[in-house]
Amino acid sequence: MxxxxxxxxxxxxxxxxxSLADGAKHGWVMIGDIAAFSGTxxxxxxxxxxxxxxxxAGWIRALxxxxxxxxxxxxxxxxxxxxxxxxxxxxxxxTAAHRLATA
Amino acid sequence: xxxxxxDAHWWARQAxxxxxxxxxxxxxxxxxxxxxxxxxxxRTVFDITSGAVDAHxxxxxxxxxxxxxxxxxxxxxxxxxxxxxxxxxxxxxxxQVHEPRLxxxxxxxxxxxxxxxxxxxxxxxxxxxxxxxSALTIVIATALRSGTSADRRDARRGLARAAMLGALxxxxxxxxxxxxxxxxxxxxxxxxxxxxxxxxxxxxxxxxAAVWIARHxxxxxxxxxxxxxxxxxxxxxxxxxxxxxxxxxxxVPSLAVIARSNSQLLSAGWCLALIxxxxxxxxxxxxxxxxxxxxxxxxxxxxx
Numbered sequence: 001m002x003x004x005x006x007x008x009x010x011x012x013x014x015x016x017x018x019s020l021a022d023g024a025k026h027g028w029v030m031i032g033d034i035a036a037f038s039g040t041x042x043x044x045x046x047x048x049x050x051x052x053x054x055x056x057a058g059w060i061r062a063l064x065x066x067x068x069x070x071x072x073x074x075x076x077x078x079x080x081x082x083x084x085x086x087x088x089x090x091x092x093x094x095t096a097a098h099r100l101a102t103a
Numbered sequence: 104x105x106x107x108x109x110d111a112h113w114w115a116r117q118a119x120x121x122x123x124x125x126x127x128x129x130x131x132x133x134x135x136x137x138x139x140x141x142x143x144x145x146r147t148v149f150d151i152t153s154g155a156v157d158a159h160x161x162x163x164x165x166x167x168x169x170x171x172x173x174x175x176x177x178x179x180x181x182x183x184x185x186x187x188x189x190x191x192x193x194x195x196x197x198x199q200v201h202e203p204r205l206x207x208x209x210x211x212x213x214x215x216x217x218x219x220x221x222x223x224x225x226x227x228x229x230x231x232x233x234x235x236x237s238a239l240t241i242v243i244a245t246a247l248r249s250g251t252s253a254d255r256r257d258a259r260r261g262l263a264r265a266a267m268l269g270a271l272x273x274x275x276x277x278x279x280x281x282x283x284x285x286x287x288x289x290x291x292x293x294x295x296x297x298x299x300x301x302x303x304x305x306x307x308x309x310x311x312a313a314v315w316i317a318r319h320x321x322x323x324x325x326x327x328x329x330x331x332x333x334x335x336x337x338x339x340x341x342x343x344x345x346x347x348x349x350x351x352x353x354x355v356p357s358l359a360v361i362a363r364s365n366s367q368l369l370s371a372g373w374c375l376a377l378i379x380x381x382x383x384x385x386x387x388x389x390x391x392x393x394x395x396x397x398x399x400x401x402x403x404x405x406x407x
Contacts, residue, residue, distance in 0.1 A: 027137035043147050044137045045154025048130050052164040070133045 012042055012050035017059065017074065017082040024063055024073035027051075054078065111143040118148050121155035126165040185315075189304060 019025060019033045027047060035041045042050075051072060054060045059078030063071045074082070115138050119131065141147065158165065 027133055028140040031137070031141065043150035044134055044141055045147075045150035045152075047137070048134050049154050049157055049164075052126075052130065052158075056164055069136055 011040070012046050013054055014082075014085060015040060015042065016047070016050055016054060016072075017078060017085075020060060020072060020074045021079070021082060024071040026069040026071045030072075111145065111148060112138070114148045115143045115151050118151035118155060121152060122158050123155075123162060123165065125162065126155075126158045129165045 015034045015038055016030060018037070019030050025033060027044065031042050031044070031047060051060065055062065055072070057077075058075055059081050060072045061075050063073060116135070119127070119135060119138070122131065138147075138151075
């Protein structure tokens with residue numbers, strides 16, 4: 001994943017990318033979706049810190065706001081970054097599973 | 104009043120004030136909306152507070168918005184126009200130099216020096232306009248189809264800016280050419296070091312302009328390959344044809360100058376302008392054929 005997912009917001013960025021993979025969402029819908037599929041309840045400060053980083057990296061983009069709610073969607077670069085990260089995680093999981101089984 | 108001190112939402116809203124102004128302008132309303140729908144606990148207040156500290160430590164996050172396809176579209180033609188401007192200024196400065204090896208006069212003949220220089224600059228300006236229009240065809244059509252509303256706005260501004268700059272440059276080239284043609288003593292003074300430096304500046308500006316354009320178009324083209332739809336391709340094709348017509352129309356005024364100058368290079372430049380437009384249109388035609396069904400379904404979305 002070019003540029004990586006550094007620091008405190010790394011997991012939040014990955015969760016956001018995964019949440020947006022099936023379509024645009026705004027803040028609290030993202031929090032609910034992430035809680036549903038990962039069990040992690042993101043706090044709003046962490047969510048928007050990660051959103052700002054993803055937006056600056058060009059991996060997500062903001063859509064026109066509906067009143068105070070502004071949905072975000074993945075860009076092509078964001079989709080490619082998520083796919084790359086998923087591949088990397090898949091290799092890690094496969095290696096770990098294999099070593100656990102043979103240890 | 105006493106109750107609010109026990110209200111976690113009140114504390115969270117106060118913590119929002121700790122964010123920098125630029126951050127609140129960009130994300131404040133949506134963050135407040137998210138908070139209103141969130142179950143606020145002490146850890147939420149702590150999270151907002153630490154987020155505010157982080158925002159102060161990284162002020163660029165809320166200030167520097169990502170470069171959109173539309174912004175790239177707006178910036179791409181400036182390199183071509185800048186290089187054309189530098190070339191034109193250099194050539195106008197060289198009009199009094201008696202050194203045909205460094206000017207268009209090598210091809211046109213010394214007795215046609217002023218006319219050929221003027222017309223040569225005009226031809227290059229026309230070429231720049233044609234190339235700019237072709238490049239704009241790519242980025243504008245792409246941004247208009249698959250971009251956000253901000254992309255479309257930026258792309259429209261870029262198109263307007265490039266059109267104004269191109270028209271201004273061609274107009275200035277015409278005016279300067281007419282004025283220079285009426286000055287006595289053209290082609291009589293010797294070459295000076297400043298003239299050589301001016302030529303070197305122009306030679307350096309061309310690859311720099313190419314790098315500039317490539318840098319701004321790369322992201323847009325990547326996006327075009329990934330998101331281009333059949334309907335967008337048809338628009339692209341139409342825009343390519345339009346660009347060719349515009350570039351041809353822009354070249355028409357220089358025909359009279361070309362006829363008077365009797366310059367082979369100028370005729371070649373004129374042909375090149377036409378070839379640029381034609382090749383561009385053909386390229387879009389090939390692209391359209393390659394991208395048409397079965398790669399696209401009926402609602403215009405890529406299946407690839």
